[in-house]
Amino acid sequence: MDQTSLRRIENDPNYRKLVSERKSLGWTLAIITLAMYYGYIAIVAFAPSLIAVPLFGSITLGIVLGVAIILASILLTGIYVIRANAEYDELTKAIVNASKMGGKR
């Protein structure tokens, strides 16, 4: 990619929107994942007896947390895909088209 088209894309408002939105969504979800998992590891490490606390009959907090973390991981990746499919692909298409038009000029 030559410098002119590079600058043109970087100055494209769609590109700026794409980058800033994807960055904020990606990092938000990543931090949620990290907090969730290392919060769980912290319980395992510092308060292991909590893991064995029964919640529903014999089902313990550890089991509930484990299933919840797995389901939350699926849910979070799902949220990302839905947001990305709805918005980012459109923006990307617009950026690519604008860049092609720019190239023909």
Add this chain to the structure above:
Amino acid sequence: MKSLARAGAVAGACCLLTGSANAAGPIEAGTAQPTDWNAILIFAAFVILTLGITYWAAQHTRTTKDFYAAGGGVTGFQNGLAIAGDYMSAASFLGISALVFTSGYYGLIYSIGFLVGWPIIMFLMAEPLRNLGRFTFADVASYRLQATPIRAMAATGTLVVVALYLIAQMVGAGQLIQLLFGLPYLWAVVIVGVLMIIYVTFGGMIATTWVQIIKAALLLLGSTVMALLVLSRFGFNFNALIAKAIEVHPKHEAIMLPGAAVANPINAFSLGIALMFGTAGLPHILMRFFTVGNAKEARKSVFWATTFIGYFYILTFIIGFGAIVLVATNPIYHVGNDLKGALLGGGNMPAIHLAHAVGGDLMKGFIAAVAFATILAVVSGLTLSGASAVSHDLYASVFRHGNVDEATEVRVSRITTVLLGIVAIILGVVFEKINVAFMVGLAFAVAASANFPVLLLSILWRGLTTRGAVIGGFVGLISALVLTIVSPGIWEAVFGYPRGSALFPYVSPALFTMPLSFLCCWLFSVTDSSKTAKTEQAAFEAQYVRSQTGIGADVAAAH
């Protein structure tokens, strides 16, 4: 005697999964089984089907893109299944259920840790990976850095991870097949090696992808049926299953605690880091992102992979506790038809015996065949990844500086596949007695400490230079290897030095080596005032635009 049986079972579980001290193989814990014709027939059907696919795939494998990336035409859903197939190895299926069988909740910590790397891959890496790379993760890392040193480093990281993982799978395969099918160990290892060479050499990534998809579907189907059959014994009441498991397990309530292996906070965090970030540095997994057409499909792949893998790991909760109730209490699964005897076939067998307990001989044969197919598929993916590191990164880029035609590169890749297959068979024979678990743990630790930091920083951080990446990558690689060798898992258990003599007292080095690698990448980049460093940093903008938009990626991929 009872404690002896337990010890045997624990040893087996350790072999597939953990890096903890007990190094005895499952073989020592049990005896070979009589030939299981159900398993052999079902497995033979799998082999015939996959060889047919390989024949078909061979007709469609011409270019490097076909060979390494299945022509780039795999859909997100297919790739998600194939990733799940690549990722759910025997360590996941047999190892986790064996670990729950012996230690209870401790095994589920692995189920959770193996999954949480996936969202991280999705949010930070999947789309840039697809937009920047063609065939190997070294393509991405060397995009704006100097190809020769970066590819040499990445190929080394790839080959080390692949070798460790291959040894684990080959030894696991040999032992399992010996037990399940009543075949001698050497035969079992040779069968796995030869089949894998045929799949990869002739069918490349197209055949490997379909082998993974079929295997993933079989494994998901098999474990779903098993979990349902287990639950049906308890009126579909999970609570009743857990209550019964606590009642019959000799440790009773203690099986719901995290367990002694993670009692130390440093162990808990180090294991957590290795499991989560190791996933994001496994070369055979990263390679799968180049088989899809664009970033959108890459993203969908991760979603489907996370869904299938997460679903499977939830099933391990049911299967593991089911094995405690239905296998541990039934004398027919123990040596000498006596509950005091060790588990028949060794400590990795709870899932197989559980299949028999809930579904009879046919179900056992099916699950045994699925376990074999699982290992075969994972081994194929690993070999293809190792072969591409040699042919694409080392041969084509480092030695020939890109002056090589596609036909030659594919030929080199095929030759490498055959060599790697032979090496894998030899390693499988040489390391027959080694602790398989130690290898899997080490593979994840190396992937998290060498491949992951370099890859992540090359995508996200403008400041990374060739010097920083090469030093950071090698420091991570070497420190992870050295610290594992001087940890109790190998120093005391394999080398036989006295207890407590290990220089590094923790189960996994990742808590220390991954940050060390990041630190070195950063330090040797910011202090790099060379002219090339400036050029590399300046090239970040163009790389970033391509990683975000995919502009230019299609052109390069059509090469």
